[in-house]
Amino acid sequence: MPRVGVLALQGDVREHSAMLAEVGAEVVAVRQVEHLDGLDGLVLPGGESTAIARLMATSGIRPVLEARLHEGLSVFGTCAGLILLSSEILDGRSDQWSFAALPLAVRRNGYGRQIASFESVVEVKGIGAIPGVFIRAPKIETWSSDLEVLAMHDHGDGDHPVLVRYGAVWGCSFHPELTSDDRLHRLFVESL
Amino acid sequence: MNSPHDPSTIGSALVKRGLADMLRGGVIMDVVNPEQAKIAEDAGAVAVMALERVPSDIRRDGGVARMSDPQMIREIQATVTIPVMAKARIGHFAEAQVLQSLDVDYIDESEVLTPADEENHIDKWAFTVPFVCGATNLGEALRRIGEGACLIRSKGEAGTGNVVEAVRHLRTINAQMRRLTSADDAELFALAKDLQAPLALVQEVARTGALPVPLFCAGGISTPSDASLVLQLGAEAVFVGSGIFKSDDPVRMAQAIVEATTHYLDAGVVAKVSTGLGAAMKGIETASLEQRLAERGW
Numbered sequence: 001m002p003r004v005g006v007l008a009l010q011g012d013v014r015e016h017s018a019m020l021a022e023v024g025a026e027v028v029a030v031r032q033v034e035h036l037d038g039l040d041g042l043v044l045p046g047g048e049s050t051a052i053a054r055l056m057a058t059s060g061i062r063p064v065l066e067a068r069l070h071e072g073l074s075v076f077g078t079c080a081g082l083i084l085l086s087s088e089i090l091d092g093r094s095d096q097w098s099f100a101a102l103p104l105a106v107r108r109n110g111y112g113r114q115i116a117s118f119e120s121v122v123e124v125k126g127i128g129a130i131p132g133v134f135i136r137a138p139k140i141e142t143w144s145s146d147l148e149v150l151a152m153h154d155h156g157d158g159d160h161p162v163l164v165r166y167g168a169v170w171g172c173s174f175h176p177e178l179t180s181d182d183r184l185h186r187l188f189v190e191s192l
Numbered sequence: 193m194n195s196p197h198d199p200s201t202i203g204s205a206l207v208k209r210g211l212a213d214m215l216r217g218g219v220i221m222d223v224v225n226p227e228q229a230k231i232a233e234d235a236g237a238v239a240v241m242a243l244e245r246v247p248s249d250i251r252r253d254g255g256v257a258r259m260s261d262p263q264m265i266r267e268i269q270a271t272v273t274i275p276v277m278a279k280a281r282i283g284h285f286a287e288a289q290v291l292q293s294l295d296v297d298y299i300d301e302s303e304v305l306t307p308a309d310e311e312n313h314i315d316k317w318a319f320t321v322p323f324v325c326g327a328t329n330l331g332e333a334l335r336r337i338g339e340g341a342c343l344i345r346s347k348g349e350a351g352t353g354n355v356v357e358a359v360r361h362l363r364t365i366n367a368q369m370r371r372l373t374s375a376d377d378a379e380l381f382a383l384a385k386d387l388q389a390p391l392a393l394v395q396e397v398a399r400t401g402a403l404p405v406p407l408f409c410a411g412g413i414s415t416p417s418d419a420s421l422v423l424q425l426g427a428e429a430v431f432v433g434s435g436i437f438k439s440d441d442p443v444r445m446a447q448a449i450v451e452a453t454t455h456y457l458d459a460g461v462v463a464k465v466s467t468g469l470g471a472a473m474k475g476i477e478t479a480s481l482e483q484r485l486a487e488r489g490w
Contacts, residue, residue, distance in 0.1 A: 009454050010217040046214050054236040114297035117207040120200035135210045
């Protein structure tokens with residue numbers, strides 16, 4: 001049974017944890033540096049990226065996770081988690097940092113403020129149609145040609161990637177954990 | 193937002209409640225200007241509540257408290273990247289329409305402002321922007337959810353710096369939910385009548401043991417230990433009003449309450465962030481209050 005952490009500093013930790021347990025992972029809530037030990041994978045949940053970034057710095061998790069990412073730890077970031085894994089943040093705070101584990105630039109709230117938050121259907125390669133819940137979602141604006149794009153979505157301004165993979169690092173701009181469809185979590189856990 | 197390419201839905205219950213889910217484990221801070229909003233975001237707030245006066249000043253000044261000036265809300269939206277909430281008076285759907293037109297991320301139909309309707313709350317289903325409402329007990333919480341609220345905060349007593357009412361309201365809501373989970377199906381009809389709450393929601397709580405929307409806590413939280421206390425009592429996030437910017441050192445107080453909210457089960461962390469913090473807001477003993485804001489709302 002793979003041991004999968006969920007970064008539990010802030011955000012929708014409970015939904016991710018429940019879904020990971022459902023697809024057969026042993027789930028660990030990661031609040032302190034030592035909780036990162038012995039993990040096969042880690043999920044960075046949705047939440048507020050500025051708050052999570054600050055709490056990762058004050059808890060000392062940031063440098064250790066950075067090292068683990070370099071060593072090849074499998075990490076899946078949704079929404080705020082995608083922002084934290086990106087190489088460049090557009091419309092973020094001037095001092096906002098990220099792990100640069102995914103070769104893409106992401107625009108915070110790129111799909112608009114809450115009033116524009118939406119549900120749609122996302123076509124995922126190898127899986128098929130899954131529900132996509134986009135909440136103040138980040139938009140992937142530019143990306144490297146060697147990034148594996150697992151799903152594109154057109155919200156009226158052309159196709160943008162919404163689910164991507166770069167080696168062991170996965171990111172998506174929507175919230176599979178808020179639905180009852182666990183296929184993405186299953187895919188991630190099976191890859192470990 | 194809809195386009196020929198994307199048959200998507202905005203304003204669904206899932207996306208409205210979903211934003212509340214994203215705020216869990218976080219601190220929402222009252223701010224009265226862009227400078228305070230920046231301090232809140234720097235300290236790790238997950239959202240700010242834009243208002244003209246914090247509750248303790250509303251209490252002191254008296255008079256009618258209304259929705260904030262749109263100019264001030266826009267300035268705060270331009271300053272921070274986190275969600276911006278704003279308050280409308282209870283029942284004042286026109287203020288809520290104005291706030292929605294300003295693209296605020298959440299509307300608080302709040303007892304801190306002077307109520308505009310003494311019988312009816314806003315029909316919150318009519319809005320695309322989600323609403324948070326206060327509650328002192330389970331019946332009140334379920335009535336608000338029935339009207340379309342996507343997030344409930346226990347009311348506490350705003351502007352007092354005294355956590356006692358917040359504790360009372362959280363404990364009441366939780367005790368009433370526990371009572372429902374041990375009732376048999378036939379008892380739920382009478383319990384719904386006693387709670388003056390929609391039967392379907394009463395049945396749902398009886399089945400799940402929890403509210404169908406997140407439960408946060410507000411009203412009187414003014415120290416890191418207060419945050420830890422209410423989270424241990426079942427709140428999933430905290431609203432801090434006067435407690436930050438009426439303290440001696442707002443920057444440190446804001447950071448400390450954020451840390452204590454994340455690490456609420458770790459008394460060592462709460463002790464560390466509480467050390468040398470300076471004075472919390474002075475506060476008011478609730479027995480001496482002339483106006484109880486929590487009594488507003490029906």
